[in-house]
Amino acid sequence: MFTIEINGKSVEANDGQMVIDAADAAGIYIPRFCYHKKLSVAANCRMCLVEVEKMGKPVPACATPAVSGMKVFTQSQKALDAQKAVMEFLLINHPLDCPICDQGGECELQDLALCYGEDVGRYTEGKRAVADEDIGPLVATEMTRCIHCTRCVRFGTEIAGFRELGMTGRGEKSRIGTYVKHFMQSEVSGNIIDLCPVGALTSKPYRFTARAWEMSQHRSIAPHDCLGSNIYVHTRGYEYSDFREVMRVIPRENESINETWLSDRDRFSYEGLHKDHRLTGPMIRKEGKWLQVDWPTALNFAANKLRDIINSKKPDQLAAIASPSSTLEELYLLQKIVRDLGSNNIDHRLHQSDFSQQENAPLFPGMSTELASIDSMDAILLVGSDIRREQPLAGLRVRKACLNGATIMRIGSIDHDVNFKLSENVHTTPSTLVESLQAVVDSLTSDANKSSIAKHLKNSEKSLIILGDEAQSHSQATLVRALCLEIAKLSNAKIAIMTLGANSAGAWIAGAVPHRKAAGENSSAVGLNAQTMFSQPRAAYILLNVEPEHDLIHSSTAIAALMAADFVMSLSPYMSPVHADLADVLLPIAPFTETDGTFVNVEGKWQSFNAVSPPYGEVRPGWKVLRVFGNLLELNGYDYICASEVRNELEKLLQHSNVPTDRTSLEKNTSNKPKGFEILYEWPAVCVDNVSRRANALQSILMPLQRTVSISSETAKDLGIQSEQLITLKQSDREITVPARIDARIPNTCVLVPKGVSLTSGFGDGFAEITVQRGESHA
Amino acid sequence: MTEAVTIAPETQAEIDRWLKKYPTDRKQSAVLQALMFVQRDNGGWLSEAHLNAIADYLELPRIAVYEVATFYDMYDLKPVGKNKIDVCTNISCKLCGCDKIVSHLEKRLGIKIGETTSDGRYTLKGVECLAACVGAPMMQINDLEYHEKLTPEKVDAILDRLEKEGDK
Numbered sequence: 001m002f003t004i005e006i007n008g009k010s011v012e013a014n015d016g017q018m019v020i021d022a023a024d025a026a027g028i029y030i031p032r033f034c035y036h037k038k039l040s041v042a043a044n045c046r047m048c049l050v051e052v053e054k055m056g057k058p059v060p061a062c063a064t065p066a067v068s069g070m071k072v073f074t075q076s077q078k079a080l081d082a083q084k085a086v087m088e089f090l091l092i093n094h095p096l097d098c099p100i101c102d103q104g105g106e107c108e109l110q111d112l113a114l115c116y117g118e119d120v121g122r123y124t125e126g127k128r129a130v131a132d133e134d135i136g137p138l139v140a141t142e143m144t145r146c147i148h149c150t151r152c153v154r155f156g157t158e159i160a161g162f163r164e165l166g167m168t169g170r171g172e173k174s175r176i177g178t179y180v181k182h183f184m185q186s187e188v189s190g191n192i193i194d195l196c197p198v199g200a201l202t203s204k205p206y207r208f209t210a211r212a213w214e215m216s217q218h219r220s221i222a223p224h225d226c227l228g229s230n231i232y233v234h235t236r237g238y239e240y241s242d243f244r245e246v247m248r249v250i251p252r253e254n255e256s257i258n259e260t261w262l263s264d265r266d267r268f269s270y271e272g273l274h275k276d277h278r279l280t281g282p283m284i285r286k287e288g289k290w291l292q293v294d295w296p297t298a299l300n301f302a303a304n305k306l307r308d309i310i311n312s313k314k315p316d317q318l319a320a321i322a323s324p325s326s327t328l329e330e331l332y333l334l335q336k337i338v339r340d341l342g343s344n345n346i347d348h349r350l351h352q353s354d355f356s357q358q359e360n361a362p363l364f365p366g367m368s369t370e371l372a373s374i375d376s377m378d379a380i381l382l383v384g385s386d387i388r389r390e391q392p393l394a395g396l397r398v399r400k401a402c403l404n405g406a407t408i409m410r411i412g413s414i415d416h417d418v419n420f421k422l423s424e425n426v427h428t429t430p431s432t433l434v435e436s437l438q439a440v441v442d443s444l445t446s447d448a449n450k451s452s453i454a455k456h457l458k459n460s461e462k463s464l465i466i467l468g469d470e471a472q473s474h475s476q477a478t479l480v481r482a483l484c485l486e487i488a489k490l491s492n493a494k495i496a497i498m499t500l501g502a503n504s505a506g507a508w509i510a511g512a513v514p515h516r517k518a519a520g521e522n523s524s525a526v527g528l529n530a531q532t533m534f535s536q537p538r539a540a541y542i543l544l545n546v547e548p549e550h551d552l553i554h555s556s557t558a559i560a561a562l563m564a565a566d567f568v569m570s571l572s573p574y575m576s577p578v579h580a581d582l583a584d585v586l587l588p589i590a591p592f593t594e595t596d597g598t599f600v601n602v603e604g605k606w607q608s609f610n611a612v613s614p615p616y617g618e619v620r621p622g623w624k625v626l627r628v629f630g631n632l633l634e635l636n637g638y639d640y641i642c643a644s645e646v647r648n649e650l651e652k653l654l655q656h657s658n659v660p661t662d663r664t665s666l667e668k669n670t671s672n673k674p675k676g677f678e679i680l681y682e683w684p685a686v687c688v689d690n691v692s693r694r695a696n697a698l699q700s701i702l703m704p705l706q707r708t709v710s711i712s713s714e715t716a717k718d719l720g721i722q723s724e725q726l727i728t729l730k731q732s733d734r735e736i737t738v739p740a741r742i743d744a745r746i747p748n749t750c751v752l753v754p755k756g757v758s759l760t761s762g763f764g765d766g767f768a769e770i771t772v773q774r775g776e777s778h779a
Numbered sequence: 780m781t782e783a784v785t786i787a788p789e790t791q792a793e794i795d796r797w798l799k800k801y802p803t804d805r806k807q808s809a810v811l812q813a814l815m816f817v818q819r820d821n822g823g824w825l826s827e828a829h830l831n832a833i834a835d836y837l838e839l840p841r842i843a844v845y846e847v848a849t850f851y852d853m854y855d856l857k858p859v860g861k862n863k864i865d866v867c868t869n870i871s872c873k874l875c876g877c878d879k880i881v882s883h884l885e886k887r888l889g890i891k892i893g894e895t896t897s898d899g900r901y902t903l904k905g906v907e908c909l910a911a912c913v914g915a916p917m918m919q920i921n922d923l924e925y926h927e928k929l930t931p932e933k934v935d936a937i938l939d940r941l942e943k944e945g946d947k
């Protein structure tokens with residue numbers, strides 16, 4: 001630490017720090033285009049030229065290291081002249097199309113031209129024009145506007161690990177493009193929209209819909225994965241009007257979670273909130289017909305039905321299933337109602353099949369370290385994880401660790417492509433996954449270091465084991481988890497259980513599990529879980545943000561049970577065709593942008609957010625609906641005035657909670673390899689929940705592989721079929737005929753069923769035996 | 780769609796020799812030479828398929844090869860004539876009268892800069908500085924010979940010679 005002087009003010013600087021960083025830290029603005037604190041220094045735009053005492057020429061502040069005692073002038077005549085000259089050059093080829101440019105009003109070039117540009121150009125020659133390239137449904141290009149700062153290129157190379165864009169040509173002919181047209185395949189490609197200082201790269205779904213100055217900016221939390229990325233939601237319309245609409249979502253910097261980035265899913269999913277997709281008001285089914293009704297009618301109808309069932313049958317005839325992306329408040333109130341009515345049948349573990357030892361779980365599954373610490377790990381073992389698509393920004397951190405020299409290893413049944421180097425890649429089948437983990441445990445316990453994974457973990461000072469969706473939804477998930485815990489214990493590694501949705505941790509804490517009440521308190525009676533509540537059908541069900549045809553690993557059993565039930569009420573912003581078939585009451589609740597709420601992320605961070613717009617139409621926030629519903633059911637203690645009271649109540653309960661850490665223990669491996677085919681499920685990144693599934697642009701990036709059932713080439717040979725030919729899958733009395741695709745990621749004798757897509761709607765019954773036949777069904 | 784091409788084994792050996800000069804994780808360093816060799820093999824130009832083949836051979840993202848190939852004047856991404864004439868039109872040559880050389884060449888060959896004669900014999904290109912400013916104005920023939928301090932007469936002599944060689 002030393003001091004330098006900027007514009008006469010003394011400023012602290014560190015060794016190796018560039019002048020621009022020191023100035024930024026001191027709040028002194030130096031104009032820039034190519035500089036970005038998360039990217040390497042390119043120093044190609046020259047906008048940041050400043051005068052430095054004893055240096056003849058102006059120097060770029062972004063590429064000039066601070067030196068003790070240095071005197072910098074950012075506003076001297078010499079600096080200003082240089083900056084103005086650079087601006088004049090930049091504007092030579094820049095079109096004067098701000099009125100029709102989507103970046104207008106939030107353009108770095110426009111802003112700086114205001115300060116450093118002349119009002120009349122001296123350049124009378126023709127300007128260059130650059131043909132556009134279609135780089136996919138998310139990012140629109142207008143390459144004539146590009147000023148060649150290469151931020152987008154550096155983002156691709158350095159951060160995303162995907163060299164998609166590049167600068168071709170030279171001098172006046174240089175241009176940014178993909179050279180050969182092809183779609184960008186990164187899960188974080190939208191970040192180049194924020195990075196581009198001009199209107200060359202803009203958001204395709206958002207463009208031409210609003211101007212920056214018409215919108216209000218609201219802080220919120222991204223609702224799709226367990227990181228809880230911080231976002232700003234931009235809305236247009238008066239504060240209390242019905243016309244206030246979400247126009248777009250951009251990242252809000254939070255160094256410890258999402259840094260300055262956002263995944264495409266979090267950025268573009270807002271399209272799914274659009275009113276075209278939404279339920280506008282409550283509906284009840286009367287004699288097979290859906291009727292729009294008012295709230296009191298709908299809620300009374302539901303309360304009476306529920307009361308009748310509970311009185312005539314038993315309370316345990318009620319079950320509730322909730323999405324792990326519901327808010328903490330909704331989950332808490334839902335479990336409270338279910339329990340107050342005398343049932344413990346509540347769950348949120350939509351992808352889970354193995355619930356053994358749930359009593360040994362910690363307060364919530366999560367990380368025993370912080371997200372940011374991933375960057376500095378020496379070794380990382382991914383177990384059944386497609387981190388790039390499941391938690392894209394955690395994936396970027398794994399990549400960062402890899403670039404810092406960490407050894408990244410993987411054990412899993414799907415050979416997902418990665419954007420980092422995999423030092424070990426053990427490609428298993430679901431049934432051999434357990435053996436592979438056992439082998440690591442064995443070599444850690446015996447001296448013979450046979451497994452190199454064990455060696456790496458053991459020899460690394462800081463190591464981490466990451467469990468992804470496959471590990472958690474595995475048919476022997478408890479064993480998988482116990483083995484991972486064992487490996488972690490033996491190698492002194494940290495554990496990260498990357499749970500489903502935005503709020504799995506919150507769901508556990510709120511008590512949305514059948515064996516524990518809120519704050520982890522043991523429930524005297526253990527209720528039915530996400531699987532058994534359907535395999536042992538109940539008379540009444542409550543669905544919270546769940547679409548059973550897509551969200552559940554046991555879709556087919558669940559739908560059968562729901563169809564047969566006396567009463568089903570669904571709380572969701574949407575009505576799906578399946579809801580229309582099986583529900584009796586539809587209560588439209590607000591998505592995350594229209595309600596106050598809290599998500600607890602995988603680290604256990606509580607992040608609350610407020611509604612950014614009033615609920616659409618007759619929609620109401622879920623916590624309010626449940627609060628009123630509790631009152632109508634004549635239950636006590638439902639007089640909350642605001643969402644934070646619900647949160648406070650839970651927080652108070654937590655003060656007395658003392659759930660021990662994860663005690664999941666190793667039990668003997670009892671599985672025998674299933675005969676025939678093994679089934680694998682994959683929820684494509686853009687199909688993980690009801691909101692993302694309705695986001696049009698995101699849906700259009702679904703890869704062909706995610707629209708077909710995948711098999712390996714050997715399996716195809718055995719079945720005697722070619723890619724795209726039909727196969728028939730049969731599981732638990734459900735049968736579908738679908739095109740199959742040969743997919744190199746899939747192990748032999750396995751079939752990968754994509755979930756959350758219409759192709760497989762309603763199909764899937766966990767790991768029940770599956771048969772695969774060529775062609776259409778002969779039955 | 781472009782068809783895949785393969786790099787001839789002898790050329791691969793040549794590229795490998797260059798690869799040896801650099802650290803093993805810096806294969807990108809050999810891209811200039813690789814492009815040169817493959818262009819030579821292919822009659823003086825490179826198609827997209829060639830660029831892809833080089834990218835794959837050097838284990839580089841394709842865009843990294845496109846960037847280099849489109850930056851340098853010495854690579855041709857469209858078919859060229861049998862003889863390629865690169866006239867420097869950069870600053871020193873401009874000051875020393877390259878315009879005269881260019882118009883002389885254009886007149887004599889009957890084509891404009893950037894074009895190829897209809898008999899496929901000559902391609903005329905205007906290129907950036909070839910680092911022979913001391914001999915400006917200058918041109919390069921077939922990526923190999925430099926000719927400096929040009930005058931229309933000198934140009935004629937060179938073209939006469941090429942003409943004769945072509946007849947052989």
Ligand code: SF4
Nearest residue numbers: 146147149150152196
């Ligand atoms: S497209 Fe935008 S970010 Fe990329 S180089 Fe051009 S101006 Fe910079």
Ligand code: FES
Nearest residue numbers: 034043045046062
């Ligand atoms: S910001 Fe320093 S040269 Fe671009």
Ligand code: FES
Nearest residue numbers: 867871872908911
């Ligand atoms: S300017 Fe022509 S050789 Fe340098």
